[in-house]
Amino acid sequence: MRAVGYSFEAALADLIDNSIAAGARTINVRFSVAGDPYVAIVDDGHGMWPDELTAAMRHGSRNPVLQRDSMDLGRFGLGLKTASLSQCRTLSVVSWRDGALSARRWDLDYVAHRADWMLLDVPDAATLPHVNELLQSLPGVVPCRGPDARDLHGLG
Numbered sequence: 758m759r760a761v762g763y764s765f766e767a768a769l770a771d772l773i774d775n776s777i778a779a780g781a782r783t784i785n786v787r788f789s790v791a792g793d794p795y796v797a798i799v800d801d802g803h804g805m806w807p808d809e810l811t812a813a814m815r816h817g818s819r820n821p822v823l824q825r826d827s828m829d830l831g832r833f834g835l836g837l838k839t840a841s842l843s844q845c846r847t848l849s850v851v852s853w854r855d856g857a858l859s860a861r862r863w864d865l866d867y868v869a870h871r872a873d874w875m876l877l878d879v880p881d882a883a884t885l886p887h888v889n890e891l892l893q894s895l896p897g898v899v900p901c902r903g904p905d906a907r908d909l910h911g912l913g
Contacts, residue, residue, distance in 0.1 A: 769840075771839075772840055773798060775837055784799070784800045785890070787886070796845075799887050806854055807857060810860075811861060814838065814863065816874075842865065847864045851891060853891055858882060861876055863877070
């Protein structure tokens with residue numbers, strides 16, 4: 758999956774498209790190269806309930822024949838995960854909707870260690886970079902961060 762061939766720019770564009778499809782009016786791209794480098798997209802889109810977030814993090818989560826909004830360029834439910842994990846080893850998505858903060862994480866090192874694709878909850882989501890910005894701009898989503906500087910931890 759990491760060898761799909763996304764450039765950094767194409768991966769970032771795919772993630773920004775997700776924000777547009779979620780009705781975001783404001784989309785901020787944040788990054789840091791110090792410490793644990795990351796890239797984060799913070800938007801004011803409609804956000805997701807915890808079960809919607811879990812479904813969105815599932816690979817192939819959408820039926821390609823279902824009717825989509827005219828602003829939605831995604832078709833197969835792979836863009837968020839494929840774009841992100843082509844650039845980083847850890848993808849965290851934090852979402853705020855109607856007072857519920859939820860977060861899920863794909864960690865490729867954990868997957869390799871366990872030899873199992875296990876989606877992780879993120880109990881410390883409120884401590885991740887830019888989550889305070891998310892909470893101030895309700896609602897919205899902050900995709901992707903992770904601890905691997907070599908792989909741009911956190912495009913997503």
